[in-house]
Amino acid sequence: MSDNGTFTPVIVGFLCNWCSYRAADLAGTSRMGYPATLRDIRIMCTGRLDPTFVLRALQKGADGVLIMGCHPGQCHYQEGNYKAIRRFALLRRTLRQLGIADERVQLHWASAAEGVRFAQTVARVTEQIRQLGPLDWAHNWPNEDPYAVEEAVHE
Amino acid sequence: MSEPRVGVYVCHCGHNIAGTVDVEHVAEWAMGLPNVVVSRDNKFMCASTGQEQVEQDIKEFDLTHVVVASCSPHMHEKTFRNACARAGLNPYMFEMANIREHASWVHPNDRDGATNKAKALVSAAVHRVVHHQPLEPMVVSIRPETLVVGGGIAGIQAALEIADAGYHVYLVEREPSIGGHMAMFDKTFPTLDCSACILTPKMFDAGGHPNITLLSYSEVERVDGYVGNFTVQVRKKARKVDQDLCTGCGSCWDKCPIRIVDTVFEAGLGYRKAIYRPFPQAVPKYPVIDVENCTYFKTGKCRMCEKVCPTNAIRFDMEDEIVELEVGNIILATGFKLFDARRIPQYGYGRLENVFTSLEFERLTNAAGPTEGKIVLRDGETTPKTVAIIHCVGSRDRNFNTHCSAICCMSSLKFAHLVMEKTGAQVYNFYIDMRPIHKGYEEFYHRIMEEGAQFVRGKVSEITGVARSPEEDGKVIVVCEDTLIGHQRRVPVDMVILAAGLEPRADAQAVGYLFGVGCGDTGFFTERHPKLDPVATVTEGVFIAGACQGAKDIPDSVAQGAAAAARVLGTISRREVSLEPIRASIDEERCSGCRICNNMCPYHAIDFIEEKGVSRVNPALCKGCGTCVAACPSQVISGAHFTFDQLMAEIDGILVDVLSDRPIVEAV
Numbered sequence: 001m002s003d004n005g006t007f008t009p010v011i012v013g014f015l016c017n018w019c020s021y022r023a024a025d026l027a028g029t030s031r032m033g034y035p036a037t038l039r040d041i042r043i044m045c046t047g048r049l050d051p052t053f054v055l056r057a058l059q060k061g062a063d064g065v066l067i068m069g070c071h072p073g074q075c076h077y078q079e080g081n082y083k084a085i086r087r088f089a090l091l092r093r094t095l096r097q098l099g100i101a102d103e104r105v106q107l108h109w110a111s112a113a114e115g116v117r118f119a120q121t122v123a124r125v126t127e128q129i130r131q132l133g134p135l136d137w138a139h140n141w142p143n144e145d146p147y148a149v150e151e152a153v154h155e
Numbered sequence: 156m157s158e159p160r161v162g163v164y165v166c167h168c169g170h171n172i173a174g175t176v177d178v179e180h181v182a183e184w185a186m187g188l189p190n191v192v193v194s195r196d197n198k199f200m201c202a203s204t205g206q207e208q209v210e211q212d213i214k215e216f217d218l219t220h221v222v223v224a225s226c227s228p229h230m231h232e233k234t235f236r237n238a239c240a241r242a243g244l245n246p247y248m249f250e251m252a253n254i255r256e257h258a259s260w261v262h263p264n265d266r267d268g269a270t271n272k273a274k275a276l277v278s279a280a281v282h283r284v285v286h287h288q289p290l291e292p293m294v295v296s297i298r299p300e301t302l303v304v305g306g307g308i309a310g311i312q313a314a315l316e317i318a319d320a321g322y323h324v325y326l327v328e329r330e331p332s333i334g335g336h337m338a339m340f341d342k343t344f345p346t347l348d349c350s351a352c353i354l355t356p357k358m359f360d361a362g363g364h365p366n367i368t369l370l371s372y373s374e375v376e377r378v379d380g381y382v383g384n385f386t387v388q389v390r391k392k393a394r395k396v397d398q399d400l401c402t403g404c405g406s407c408w409d410k411c412p413i414r415i416v417d418t419v420f421e422a423g424l425g426y427r428k429a430i431y432r433p434f435p436q437a438v439p440k441y442p443v444i445d446v447e448n449c450t451y452f453k454t455g456k457c458r459m460c461e462k463v464c465p466t467n468a469i470r471f472d473m474e475d476e477i478v479e480l481e482v483g484n485i486i487l488a489t490g491f492k493l494f495d496a497r498r499i500p501q502y503g504y505g506r507l508e509n510v511f512t513s514l515e516f517e518r519l520t521n522a523a524g525p526t527e528g529k530i531v532l533r534d535g536e537t538t539p540k541t542v543a544i545i546h547c548v549g550s551r552d553r554n555f556n557t558h559c560s561a562i563c564c565m566s567s568l569k570f571a572h573l574v575m576e577k578t579g580a581q582v583y584n585f586y587i588d589m590r591p592i593h594k595g596y597e598e599f600y601h602r603i604m605e606e607g608a609q610f611v612r613g614k615v616s617e618i619t620g621v622a623r624s625p626e627e628d629g630k631v632i633v634v635c636e637d638t639l640i641g642h643q644r645r646v647p648v649d650m651v652i653l654a655a656g657l658e659p660r661a662d663a664q665a666v667g668y669l670f671g672v673g674c675g676d677t678g679f680f681t682e683r684h685p686k687l688d689p690v691a692t693v694t695e696g697v698f699i700a701g702a703c704q705g706a707k708d709i710p711d712s713v714a715q716g717a718a719a720a721a722r723v724l725g726t727i728s729r730r731e732v733s734l735e736p737i738r739a740s741i742d743e744e745r746c747s748g749c750r751i752c753n754n755m756c757p758y759h760a761i762d763f764i765e766e767k768g769v770s771r772v773n774p775a776l777c778k779g780c781g782t783c784v785a786a787c788p789s790q791v792i793s794g795a796h797f798t799f800d801q802l803m804a805e806i807d808g809i810l811v812d813v814l815s816d817r818p819i820v821e822a823v
Contacts, residue, residue: 008268010813012806018673018693025227028256036268039275039809040257042228044737044797047755048781056806061813073664076673076681076693077780078757087785111676112685119261138814 009063009129013040013122014049018076019111020068026115034119037126038066045069046107047080051091054105058137064104064129066122071109081109103128104135159285160192162218163277164209166200166225168255175259177270181224184274188281188811192216200225206238213242220284224252224277229684245289247736247796252276275809282808286801292733295775297383297726298483302327304375304670307335308354308709309701310488311361312716313723318366320724325480326361327389328371330419332437334358335490339420339514341521341528342573343709344565345591345599351523355436362438370478371439378485378669379759381775382696382732387480393473395444396430400468403440407460407469408432415448422514425525430460435523444469484696484723487680488716489666491702494549494556494655502548502653503618508533509631510618510651513566520573530577532650539649542574543633545615546586550656550706558677560656561706564590567654568599571608582608583646585615585635593710611646613638618651657706670697671758671778679705690719694778695734698722737779737796743769745791752783752792 015021021042027034043049046069054065067088069081088107095105106125110118165182167173182196193216197205200223212218221244223235228251236246254273262269299322303314306328314324326333337343338358340350361367370389377388413429420433427433429449432442450457451471461469496504496512504510509532511519522528531538544567550560564586571582589610591600604610617634623645630647637644659678660666667674671694673681680699683691690698698719701712726732741752741761746769753761753770760776761783763769772783772792784794793799 010810012809021227022229025229025253025256028227028260031260031263033263034261036258036262036265036272039272039279041279041802041805041809043781043802044794045780045782048785048794048797050785050799050802053802053806056803057810060807060810062810070673071676074673074675074681077778077782078668078671078673080757080780080782083755083782083786113676 007130007133009037009126009134010061011038011064011066011122011126011129012057012062013038014043014046014053014065014067015040016046016069016080017042017044019070019074019109020118022112023068023110023114023118026112027119030115032115032119034122035126038122045075045077045080046084047075047077049084049087051087051094054091058100058104058135061136061138063132063135064106064125066125067105067107068110068118068121069107071111074111100135100137101132103132159190159219160217161190161220161222161281161284162209162212162216163188163191163194163281164200164205164221164223164225165194165196165254165273165277166205166223167196167198168200168225169198172225172255172259175263175266175269176254176273177266181254181270181273181277185277185281188278190220190285191281192218201231201234206234209235209238210242213239213244218244219248220287221249222252222277222280222284223249224254224273224280226255227253227257247290248284248287250280250284250287252280271812275811278811279805279809282811283801283805286798286804287796290736290795292736293738293774294731294733295381295383296731297729298481299323299727300325300480300482301723301727302375302385302387302480302482302485303488304485305335305488305490305701305703306330306333306361306369306371307488307490307701307712308337308357309490309712309716310335310486311357312713313486313488313700313720314361314367315357315364316717316720317723318361318364322366322724322727324367325389325482326367326369327373327375328369329374330433331372331394331431331443332433332439333361333369333371334434334436334438337709338434338436339422339521340517341524342569344569345595347569347572351436358436358438369439372443373478375669376477378671382694382734383483383726384775385482385485385696387482387485389478389480391476391478393475394441395446395470395473396441397468397470397473398439398441400466401441402466403432403442404465405432406463406465408442410459410463412457412459413448413450415445421525422512422518424515424518444471484698484726485670486698486700486716486719486723487666487670487672487703488699488701488719489660489663489703491657491706492660494560494658496548496653496655498555499548501617502545502615503620503631503651504653507618507620507631507651509539509649510653513563513570513652513654516570516652520570520577528577530574537649538578539574539580540578541581541583541648542578542650542652543583543585543631543646543648544570544652544654545618545633546584546654547614548653548655549658551587556656556658556677558706559590561711562708563654563656565596565599565708567652568603570652570654571603572606575606575608580649583633583648584608584610585633586610586612587614593708611635611637611644622647657702660703663703670694672697672699677705679703690715690722695732696726734775735779737794738774738777739772739779739781739783739792739794740774741770741772742791742793743767743771745789746770747789749788751786751788755783755786757782
């Protein structure tokens with residue numbers, strides 16, 4: 001919460017190296033403003049996105065996660081984004097069961113030429129998560145570290 | 156192992172970053188991050204002083220890892236990796252935080268927000284970098300042979316450059332002859348050179364070059380391997396003519412009784428026979444038999460060509476042949492497709508008799524074309540007195556293609572000149588914007604204006620045959636708002652030429668898939684970098700040239716063909732090439748052999764080793780996308796430089812402030 005009472009969400013972004021990261025670069029070089037809510041991480045392809053990355057980000061206090069890749073059919077690794085779509089569908093089911101609203105974790109596309117689209121997407125997702133309010137997931141877990149439970153089970 | 160020692164460098168980039176982000180504060184704050192032993196800010200990190208600072212600190216502070224917070228890694232990652240390497244540090248022990256494109260430039264009115272984001276990104280890099288491992292680039296040897304796909308002007312140029320340098324080229328062309336679209340044209344802008352006169356010497360050079368194996372009437376079916384060592388399967392379609400015996404004398408097509416409308420080379424205006432050579436200067440000179448239309452193949456009778464052939468070169472039993480080639484590099488120069496003007500029904504093409512496409516007009520005005528160069532209406536005899544040329548047909552139009560086709564302004568001006576020169580007709584150009592952007596083009600535009608062509612600025616709404624007044628009777632009427640005078644106009648003309656735009660080939664996506672090249676939002680092949688690497692692709696060893704990369708004219712296509720050849724020659728003369736070590740690898744000890752990853756890989760880089768019951772990545776084939784890494788249920792595939800630990804640490808680092816008692820907004 002900032003001082004004036006409006007909530008500023010923290011969103012972790014996973015951007016693919018070839019399209020959406022370059023779209024973000026283009027938004028920068030073209031000086032297209034968007035809210036300073038997105039903290040982005042570069043991965044080579046959305047196909048690299050291990051769903052546990054999303055869970056980790058939420059666990060560590062992010063209010064939302066924005067995954068962005070190349071448009072379907074334009075993946076630089078041919079089909080990585082299709083794999084991301086499939087994994088995302090499964091991830092979303094899991095997140096729903098955990099009570100996480102769909103708007104908090106979103107998958108979008110932006111080509112390297114779509115700086116405007118990138119900026120608009122960040123602004124829109126920010127607004128949606130702002131409406132939902134803070135997630136504060138970490139403090140809603142029974143244990144401090146869900147991985148500790150998992151490890152305990154293995155041991 | 157001793158504790159990691161990280162150096163952090165926060166760049167001002169003049170005012171570019173420091174104007175929005177409190178750079179000094181970020182650098183000071185970063186000192187409090189784990190493992191950071193030195194943190195500085197600097198006016199320009201990419202300047203030699205900035206780089207020298209890094210080198211000096213690596214030695215003085217015994218740094219094990221370096222973080223530079225400045226611009227996009229697509230700009231300067233290499234610069235700083237090299238600086239690390241000069242100081243004896245493995246270049247992959249470096250990480251970049253992008254606080255310019257992703258922070259200062261996009262949050263110009265939010266100094267606190269931008270500064271906090273910069274801190275988060277620096278923290279992410281610091282947390283990540285300590286998990287970096289030293290990596291060595293992979294070195295693979297390069298075969299000196301090259302495959303060029305597409306025998307248009309870009310492909311011919313590329314093939315000749317490489318062949319002249321002394322290396323072997325396989326030039327594969329789908330049609331019976333090389334030459335591409337340029338062979339169909341009459342004149343070229345702005346010099347009005349005869350297209351055939353400047354193209355055919357190059358075609359003959361390519362056809363007869365000792366270093367070029369020409370595979371015309373052939374298509375690539377399969378590509379295996381990786382940069383330096385591709386194995387390519389090419390289907391040589393059966394010509395039904397023995398090339399060793401045929402002299403190209405022409406008796407066969409003279410006597411062939413079947414006449415077919417030639418939709419490829421003559422754009423539907425002329426005819427060819429069932430055994431044919433697309434045009435007189437074709438290279439190679441041998442004809443092919445069109446099996447679909449040949450009487451012998453339909454009914455088993457005729458064999459006229461066989462009877463008249465003086466060298467007995469006709470082989471009705473010839474079968475397709477599969478040729479296997481070993482090449483080191485591949486250049487794709489597969490060209491473009493002309494926009495189908497039927498898709499704009501209100502322009503009347505295919506419905507109104509005297510509406511022509513640009514390619515039809517090229518054939519009409521070509522001395523070797525169906526009318527021997529006479530510009531006449533569809534009836535074959537009437538010379539037009541008024542001609543309208545419509546620019547941007549299917550280009551710069553949200554309904555069809557948003558891109559500018561780059562050539563239509565100039566080819567329309569060329570058409571205007573040819574019409575006026577040959578018929579004396581009044582010419583109207585309907586344009587949105589004139590874009591004669593290259594050398595000599597603006598001068599050509601002025602010349603055409605001085606020659607008396609009319610220019611009407613406005614997008615044509617309709618081309619109709621319905622007359623509203625006696626003077627419109629029997630004419631084609633172009634309806635358009637003239638935006639310079641603010642009036643709706645109806646211009647009755649005898650002939651309309653639609654300057655159709657350039658589109659990607661219909662099978663561009665499939666061809667791209669075959670060679671590991673993506674297509675962008677306009678459908679053309681995607682280059683590695685739109686400004687700084689325009690002929691390379693993300694697949695090492697595969698280059699693109701000409702209109703398959705984007706709409707362009709002949710000089711640009713030639714330049715790209717030569718550029719791609721230069722890139723190929725560079726790797727050939729080095730004899731080997733270094734590849735980014737961003738590759739997946741499988742811990743075979745822990746691999747369960749489930750084979751889930753095998754089908755994940757779009758490059759077939761993962762093999763299953765039967766005797767061991769484990770999967771293995773071929774590092775030369777792997778492109779490092781990481782989709783197998785994310786898929787492995789046992790988490791035993793590691794994606795170098797994007798490992799699980801590195802990305803988890805980056806996530807933790809980027810959220811360092813959120814749950815901690817050390818809010819990011821507080822100074823250390």
